[in-house]
Amino acid sequence: xxxxxxxxxxxxxxxxxxxxxxxxxxxxxxxxxxxxxxxxxxxxxxxxxxxxxxxxxxxxxxxxxxxxxxxxxxxxxxxxxxxxxxxxxxxxxxxxxxxxxxxxxxxxxxxxxxxxxxxxxxxxxxxxxxxxxxxxxxxxxxxxxxxxxxxxxxxxxxxxx
Amino acid sequence: xxxxxxxxxxxxxxxxxxxxxxxxxxxxxxxxxxxxxxxxxxxxxxxxxxxxxxxxxxxxxxxxxxxxxxxxxxxxxxxxxxxxxxxxxxxxxxxxxxxxxxxxxxxxxxxxxxxxxxxxxxxxxxxxxxxxxxxxxxxxxxxxxxxxxxxxxxxxxxxxx
Numbered sequence: 265x266x267x268x269x270x271x272x273x274x275x276x277x278x279x280x281x282x283x284x285x286x287x288x289x290x291x292x293x294x295x296x297x298x299x300x301x302x303x304x305x306x307x308x309x310x311x312x313x314x315x316x317x318x319x320x321x322x323x324x325x326x327x328x329x330x331x332x333x334x335x336x337x338x339x340x341x342x343x344x345x346x347x348x349x350x351x352x353x354x355x356x357x358x359x360x361x362x363x364x365x366x367x368x369x370x371x372x373x374x375x376x377x378x379x380x381x382x383x384x385x386x387x388x389x390x391x392x393x394x395x396x397x398x399x400x401x402x403x404x405x406x407x408x409x410x411x412x413x414x415x416x417x418x419x420x421x422x423x424x425x
Numbered sequence: 426x427x428x429x430x431x432x433x434x435x436x437x438x439x440x441x442x443x444x445x446x447x448x449x450x451x452x453x454x455x456x457x458x459x460x461x462x463x464x465x466x467x468x469x470x471x472x473x474x475x476x477x478x479x480x481x482x483x484x485x486x487x488x489x490x491x492x493x494x495x496x497x498x499x500x501x502x503x504x505x506x507x508x509x510x511x512x513x514x515x516x517x518x519x520x521x522x523x524x525x526x527x528x529x530x531x532x533x534x535x536x537x538x539x540x541x542x543x544x545x546x547x548x549x550x551x552x553x554x555x556x557x558x559x560x561x562x563x564x565x566x567x568x569x570x571x572x573x574x575x576x577x578x579x580x581x582x583x584x585x586x
Contacts, residue, residue, distance in 0.1 A: 281443055281555060322489075328508055330489030347489055347508035349521040349531060358531055360510040360521060370510060370519055372533040372553065392533065392555050394442060 268423035270416050275408055282399040286389040288415050292422035294377045297385045298354045300418055301375065308333070310417035313410040327351050331359070346373075361391070369398060429584035431577050436569055443560040447550040449576050453583035455538045458546045459515045461579055462536065469494070471578035474571040488512050492520070507534075522552070530559060 274287040290297050300306045304323035312318050315337050322332040325348060332345040346360035349372075357375040371391045378386040393399050435448040451458050461467045465484035473479050476498050483493040486509060493506040507521035510533075518536040532552045539547040554560050 280557070283555060324489075328483075328485075328491030328506075330508070345489075347491070347510050347521070349508050349523070350528075358521070360508070360519070360533065362510070367511075370533060370535070372521065372531060372555075374531070374555075390555070392553065394444060394533075394535075394551070394553050396441070 268416075268419035270419050273408075273412050273415055275403070275411065277399065277403055282393050282396045284391045284399060284403060286387075286391075286411060288387050289380070290385045290387065290415075290419065290422055291383065292385060293383045294354045294379045294385045296422055296425065297377055297387060297418075298357075300421060301357060302351065306421060310421055311414050313413045314417070316410070324348070325351060346370075369393070371402075429577075429580035431580050434569075434573050434576055436564070436572065438560065438564055443554050443557045445552045445560060445564060447548075447552075447572060449548045449550075450541070451546045451548065451576075451580065451583055452544065453546060454544045455515045455540045455546045457583055457586065458538055458548060458579075459518075461582060462518060463512065467582060471582055472575050474574045475578070477571070485509070486512060507531075530554070532563075 269291055271289045276285045276287070278285060300310065302325040304320040304325070307323070308318045308320050312335050316335045317337070319334045319336070321334055321343075322330065324330055327348060327350045330345070330347040332343065335342045335344070343364035345362055345364060349358040349360065351357055355377055359373050361371040361373050362369060371393050374390045374392075376388045378388070380386055391402070393402070430452055432450040437446045437448070439446060461471065463486040465481040465486070468484070469479045469481050473496050477496045478498070480495045480497070482495055482504075483491065485491055488509060488511045491506070491508040493504065496503045496505070504525035506523055506525060510519040510521065512518055516538055520534050522532040522534050523530060532554050535551045535553075537549045539549070541547055552563070554563070
């Protein structure tokens with residue numbers, strides 16, 4: 265079993281606008297990090313906390329496509345869905361995001377990948393919502409567990425692929 | 426020819442978040458106002474300023490669908506595109522919006538229709554972007570001409586349909 269290096273994840277609340285910004289480096293080239301975000305078989309393996317199983321219900325990863333997945337743990341099932349505004353291979357993914365338990369809440373998510381050279385990549389993911397209350401509620405929800413554990417699983421996938 | 430009443434359009438810059446909010450009443454029931462936003466033949470007739478011709482290039486008005494149209498005037502052609510995050514008939518349309526001349530700029534747009542009774546409807550359209558500079562640039566662009574003239578054309582369509 266490969267032992268991957270786990271970089272620290274920064275999760276930052278923007279002071280001026282209702283944005284959460286997540287910054288993380290990976291010891292893998294942008295092509296591999298991008299593929300792990302658009303290939304549904306790979307997404308299902310790493311996204312979310314370790315306590316959760318992920319089932320991809322619909323996945324049409326192209327500009328103008330849409331997606332839906334269901335996370336399940338011992339307590340229940342949680343559906344999430346959105347549309348892909350733009351996919352720019354190895355550079356950018358812009359999509360919408362709704363947790364179906366709060367169907368009127370929508371985030372606009374932007375994922376940017378930067379080639380740091382030597383097979384390393386910096387990922388910056390921003391999530392924009394329409395109120396600071398909503399943003400701060402998201403930050404207080406324990407989301408960092410899923411983010412951190414998900415990226416650790418992603419490190420492992422990148423190291424062995 | 427029917428002479429429709431033209432209500433005033435409010436265009437408001439939110440003080441706390443980078444949102445433009447547009448509020449407008451129509452002397453028509455929500456069903457008709459909604460249809461005029463999802464039927465591409467109707468959209469092409471009213472959207473944008475009077476000086477502009479609108480050509481719908483792609484229009485898949487369903488949750489998870491996408492859209493593209495091209496506006497042309499004497500000076501050139503301007504493409505716009507996005508995806509439909511959610512369509513909730515006669516109530517809500519959530520979509521993304523990009524002007525292709527500025528392909529990294531994305532707005533999250535939410536259109537809410539309220540039944541005011543007596544065949545009247547209030548429309549509230551919010552456009553959320555990721556910076557106040559971007560929002561204020563949009564407000565300073567002369568966008569109110571297209572909004573006002575577009576809704577006057579829409580009044581006329583609603584009055585004769």
